[in-house]
Amino acid sequence: MYKSNQLVKIFHGPQHPGITGNMSVELDLDAETIVNATTHVGYLHRGFEKLVERRTIPQAFTIVCRICVPAPAPNEANFARGIENLAGIEIPEKASWIRTMVLEMQRITAQFLWMAGQGGSLGLYVNPQWAVADRDFMLDLFEELTGGRVYHMYIYPGGVRRDLPDGFLDKLSALLDYYETRLPEYDRVFFNNAVFKKRAIGAGIVDPSTALKYGITGPVLRAAGYQKDVRKYAPYEKYSELEFDIPTATESDVYARAMVRREELVQSFRILRQIIQRMPKTGDYQVKLKNHHQFKIPTGETWVRTESARGEFAYYMASDGSEYLRRMQVKGPSMVHAMSLLETVLKGAQLADVAMIMNSLGTCPPEIER
Amino acid sequence: MSFIDTDLQPRFPNREFTVDAQGIIKTETNTAELLGLISRFHNESGFELLDTISCTDWIEEGVLHLNYILYSYQHNQTLFVKVKLPRELKEDGTKRTVAELPSVSSIWPQAEDFERELWEMFGVNVVGHNDLREFFLEDWQDLPPNRRDFDTLKFVNDHFEFRVGREDAKSVAEERKRLKELRDMEKAKLSGETE
Numbered sequence: 001m002y003k004s005n006q007l008v009k010i011f012h013g014p015q016h017p018g019i020t021g022n023m024s025v026e027l028d029l030d031a032e033t034i035v036n037a038t039t040h041v042g043y044l045h046r047g048f049e050k051l052v053e054r055r056t057i058p059q060a061f062t063i064v065c066r067i068c069v070p071a072p073a074p075n076e077a078n079f080a081r082g083i084e085n086l087a088g089i090e091i092p093e094k095a096s097w098i099r100t101m102v103l104e105m106q107r108i109t110a111q112f113l114w115m116a117g118q119g120g121s122l123g124l125y126v127n128p129q130w131a132v133a134d135r136d137f138m139l140d141l142f143e144e145l146t147g148g149r150v151y152h153m154y155i156y157p158g159g160v161r162r163d164l165p166d167g168f169l170d171k172l173s174a175l176l177d178y179y180e181t182r183l184p185e186y187d188r189v190f191f192n193n194a195v196f197k198k199r200a201i202g203a204g205i206v207d208p209s210t211a212l213k214y215g216i217t218g219p220v221l222r223a224a225g226y227q228k229d230v231r232k233y234a235p236y237e238k239y240s241e242l243e244f245d246i247p248t249a250t251e252s253d254v255y256a257r258a259m260v261r262r263e264e265l266v267q268s269f270r271i272l273r274q275i276i277q278r279m280p281k282t283g284d285y286q287v288k289l290k291n292h293h294q295f296k297i298p299t300g301e302t303w304v305r306t307e308s309a310r311g312e313f314a315y316y317m318a319s320d321g322s323e324y325l326r327r328m329q330v331k332g333p334s335m336v337h338a339m340s341l342l343e344t345v346l347k348g349a350q351l352a353d354v355a356m357i358m359n360s361l362g363t364c365p366p367e368i369e370r
Numbered sequence: 371m372s373f374i375d376t377d378l379q380p381r382f383p384n385r386e387f388t389v390d391a392q393g394i395i396k397t398e399t400n401t402a403e404l405l406g407l408i409s410r411f412h413n414e415s416g417f418e419l420l421d422t423i424s425c426t427d428w429i430e431e432g433v434l435h436l437n438y439i440l441y442s443y444q445h446n447q448t449l450f451v452k453v454k455l456p457r458e459l460k461e462d463g464t465k466r467t468v469a470e471l472p473s474v475s476s477i478w479p480q481a482e483d484f485e486r487e488l489w490e491m492f493g494v495n496v497v498g499h500n501d502l503r504e505f506f507l508e509d510w511q512d513l514p515p516n517r518r519d520f521d522t523l524k525f526v527n528d529h530f531e532f533r534v535g536r537e538d539a540k541s542v543a544e545e546r547k548r549l550k551e552l553r554d555m556e557k558a559k560l561s562g563e564t565e
Contacts, residue, residue: 213418
């Protein structure tokens with residue numbers, strides 16, 4: 001018999017439109033309103049951290065990119081920079097410029113993937129189709145540069161794996177021109193869409209007063225009014241030499257985060273244009289490492305951070321003097337965004353908004369469960 | 371004047387701080403002082419954020435090295451608060467350490483998830499935590515898997531089978547060696563013929 005004051009418990013996931021990968025949220029519902037939410041992970045655990053402990057550095061390098069599907073490059077960059085810190089390797093100038101370029105290209109692909117997911121979670125299906133198609137043009141360039149579309153295995157300890165192909169920068173420049181013509185179109189169908197505005201404004205508000213302390217990073221933090229970006233406060237590679245702005249908003253809702261991400265896309269174009277101008281024509285792109293069985297890393301520990309499109313990606317690495325790492329610990333933004341933050345934000349939200357909020361917070365289960 | 375001289379040392383006169391090549395400040399403490407010390411770093415020195423808790427198993431020394439990685443946006447400084455926790459497990463079959471680690475989730479709610487992972491993956495006996503339940507693993511009865519003495523290969527052989535048709539899967543190194551020998555033989559044969 002129906003009792004009006006009874007809560008209904010449902011499992012949202014593990015497959016749903018909100019995110020890349022599998023994760024479920026256990027919801028206690030009072031009609032359509034969420035009273036309590038608990039995140040459950042464990043559908044994707046692959047034990048990468050353990051696998052890395054049993055592999056030499058070049059062997060381990062091929063699996064770190066698989067930690068996060070939408071953004072493999074920050075993982076490669078963190079791993080490479082961590083090894084370089086531990087082994088005391090200086091990378092060539094050109095390698096550093098290429099890395100910065102790849103990281104920024106990766107941020108663009110991740111923003112397009114977010115845009116696709118955000119549209120999909122609201123039933124605005126033009127957006128996913130356009131965004132995935134536009135992302136594919138960048139993947140074509142990745143394929144030309146690295147041989148891989150999604151997992152590049154390109155940013156390598158000591159530099160990058162290959163030099164730029166002939167005419168690559170011209171192609172990149174042409175693609176940026178195309179993207180710039182596309183943005184007004186996206187504004188028309190998505191960012192200025194009345195349906196999106198109506199659903200997103202005022203939804204999924206993250207409390208700005210606790211945002212810094214609770215470890216929230218990336219666009220979610222910036223939409224809460226904090227101008228914080230790893231590329232500015234702990235610059236790596238060539239970011240300190242480039243000009244770009246950190247967009248912020250104060251509303252801290254789904255719409256504010258969307259607009260921050262849109263502006264970040266524009267800033268990524270701006271950064272890439274500068275890189276195209278300043279990319280060294282000649283020079284080495286890598287330092288030769290020793291044979292992987294002789295490449296022993298001195299005992300030590302390091303902590304490296306990269307700004308991915310979804311927030312701060314950080315690695316803790318410890319070495320014990322052998323050719324294997326003693327420990328590599330990954331901390332992606334989702335460890336906070338999909339767990340303690342999502343559980344808080346979902347309280348009081350509507351069932352229909354769960355996917356939209358998850359996507360807006362930039363949750364990515366593969367990187368929680370690495 | 372560095373941040374340590376101007377800020378940390380006056381507040382913590384008896385504490386030793388070191389800085390590594392990357393500029394990360396490090397200090398070591400024990401489990402008894404941990405909670406008090408870390409909340410002072412949080413409340414007095416502006417380390418508002420707990421980024422993560424890293425754990426490394428140094429089986430040779432019999433300790434788990436824990437790093438509470440704190441960050442201060444205000445001062446743009448990273449601080450490692452180090453704790454060495456004896457890795458010895460209890461004998462009651464729970465597979466958790468004898469040594470107890472106080473939870474810092476009263477200061478940072480996200481620490482709950484970091485500690486749940488330590489509890490599950492390294493068998494750290496976290497005390498004062500509200501919600502210690504399984505995280506990634508399901509009905510796990512074995513040794514916590516991120517400990518160095520957990521034998522991955524044995525676990526795989528005990529729990530999984532080779533896919534049908536892969537029983538003769540050869541070691542890649544041996545197979546390459548065999549192919550190289552074949553090639554060398556053919557080369558030798560060819561050069562013999564030309565002579």
